[in-house]
Amino acid sequence: MTTIKDIAQAVGVSCTTVSNVINGRSGRVSADTILRINETIEMLGYVPNMSARSLVSSSSRVIGVISHLAPHKNESIVEDPFHSAFIGSIERTLSENGYYLMLRTVETTAELVAFLRNWNVDGLFFTGVFQDEFFQALSELSIPIVLIDSYVSHSNMCNVGLEDYKGGYTATRYLIEQGHKDIAFASPTIRERGVVYERFLGYKNALAEASLPFRPELVFEQELDLNSTVSLGRKLAKRNDFTAVFATADIMAAGIMAGIHEAGKKVPDDISVIGFDDINLCQLTSPKLTTIHQDAPLKGKLAVNFLMNLLENKKIEEREVILPISLVERNSVKKI
Amino acid sequence: MTTIKDIAQAVGVSCTTVSNVINGRSGRVSADTILRINETIEMLGYVPNMSARSLVSSSSRVIGVISHLAPHKNESIVEDPFHSAFIGSIERTLSENGYYLMLRTVETTAELVAFLRNWNVDGLFFTGVFQDEFFQALSELSIPIVLIDSYVSHSNMCNVGLEDYKGGYTATRYLIEQGHKDIAFASPTIRERGVVYERFLGYKNALAEASLPFRPELVFEQELDLNSTVSLGRKLAKRNDFTAVFATADIMAAGIMAGIHEAGKKVPDDISVIGFDDINLCQLTSPKLTTIHQDAPLKGKLAVNFLMNLLENKKIEEREVILPISLVERNSVKKI
DNA sequence: AGACTATGTTATATCAGTTTAACATTAAAC
DNA sequence: GTTTAATGTTAAACTGATATAACATAGTCT
Structure with missing residues (x-):
């Protein structure tokens, strides 16, 4: 596997410089060096190792979607047609933004916390109703969370809801x-x-x-x-x-x-x-x-937007969006 | 965050010993030390850092599910009711086995390869028909792959299929x-x-x-x-x-x-x-x-089984399972 | 007594990146 | 002609784990 060291060696510069170029901190790198580094990266097919990155930066670009927290339900969130539509949307939007989605079944708060710390999970999506104990644990971890369809408001979480x-x-x-x-x-x-x-x-x-x-x-x-x-x-x-x-x-x-x-x-x-x-x-x-x-896809997209903003520490004026509903008349209701 | 070092310090042993205990290589560790280490882990709420682990071991316990490879289809695999049933099953079975599922949309072979190397992805599930070029790239990476519903056979891949x-x-x-x-x-x-x-x-x-x-x-x-x-x-x-x-x-x-x-x-x-x-x-x-x-859930479960066996380098006698079909008579066919 | 095992334990290097703080070099300013 | 600033670049420390190879200690066997 090609590493940053290989690139540095091939170009004849230090790892630091290569790292700076890769991460867009190329302010103090000469145009010529940038070009040569990029060429070499291309040539050698270099791909950054996320483990090393997240080890040193203690953040991973991994976003968690928790499948269920209710022990009695042996059903994954993806198996519900409404949620799967909206997870599909989340997944696509996250990919576009360079994030990775981990789908995980957890049954207890402890398991959830372990999962988040295992991977330095950067952010989390939640849907549904949860116990207070659970929110307590999460706010201690202080990772960005977007709640979907959850009538709980928490100072450092965002909500995507519906009328x-x-x-x-x-x-x-x-x-x-x-x-x-x-x-x-x-x-x-x-x-x-x-x-x-x-x-x-x-x-x-x-x-x-x-x-x-x-x-x-x-x-x-x-x-x-x-x-x-x-x-x-x-x-x-x-x-x-x-x-x-x-x-x-x-x-x-x-x-x-x-x-x-x-x-x-x-x-x-x-x-x-x-x-x-x-x-x-x-x-x-x-x-x-x-x-x-x-609108399930919109719900997903907005949820991702919120999370991206939270992750980039952008000022967020409004922590909540409520999507509108509308009536669709078809044929299952009789006028009497 | 508590690290293995903290545990070692608290117990008064070296990192190596702690690591050995954590990973079940406790053959040469005294019963007393094991006990104290486990107690301390519990007490301090230690959770292993997967990034560090996968960095050194170049394997991550991450299993990829590729959402779609067809650029024209703007639909995630989870949005199809049949596949979502079976991904739900995969997800649960993987969690039970201590693996993590990453769902990823990729549009090109290059993107896929980058993804796999980014994370040292340990294994992969695929469903559907793909180009040869794509299999070429994958066999070079030599990571365990389970093909589902794919009429391609490859020496180091397993197949879960249907009649x-x-x-x-x-x-x-x-x-x-x-x-x-x-x-x-x-x-x-x-x-x-x-x-x-x-x-x-x-x-x-x-x-x-x-x-x-x-x-x-x-x-x-x-x-x-x-x-x-x-x-x-x-x-x-x-x-x-x-x-x-x-x-x-x-x-x-x-x-x-x-x-x-x-x-x-x-x-x-x-x-x-x-x-x-x-x-x-x-x-x-x-x-x-x-x-x-x-049987979608069974398909998922068998696929995971295959992957687990491949990952553990178990001898695999049969690289293929073909699930049976059966006819379910309901009311949409008329006898004439 | 000396050699040999078996039992516990540990420094240290390593993984692939990022970060820090410092070091040259050249240009501009006084 | 020195000080100051801007521009490039880098050595070395660090992240949290694992693996290697070595080192004690105690007990066993000739």
């Missing part, structure tokens, strides 16, 4: 406008400071605003996996005390629809369904799924 | 058994030594075996993105010269189904559709998609 409350409100409001009065709510576990909680608040307030009662028996908390959502759909099909469901994720909405169909009822004729996220799947179901749209 | 030919044959045969005589074939670009090519051969041979003519005008090559597949579906709906389509990917089959429905025709009454992969999506469409099943 979740408005999304929940808009979805519910839309159902009400279509004449629905008894509207079920389906979501994974509702946790405070999570996106689902905000969507839930939006749902409740839309009901209240229309003077419709909030009926706790119509709130269904369920895991997002295929089997759970489909069986929830079957269960819902058996009831007759509501006419529409708002599911806080498209995969859940789609599963519910499948379950309803399995049970012999029809969407939207018997039960209307509205989803959230607007992933590709919405256009592949029959009927196509009416949903709340959000 | 693609049989899959194509089984799907087509099934359609024929259901009474279909005019069967279209839909896939991304058919490239030699790719999975699609094998499935295509299976399709052709099943036709031939049943004495049905192969009709080139019924072969449709199309990108896998949502818009392309849906518009292919619309296009297919306009034709009357076939009764069934075999799509070599479920996302394509689902898109085609959506397009057919958009055009006012019905699956399976007007046109039957069969897919490939058996991703979750198959159970979310209406009708549910009949498809060829393959």
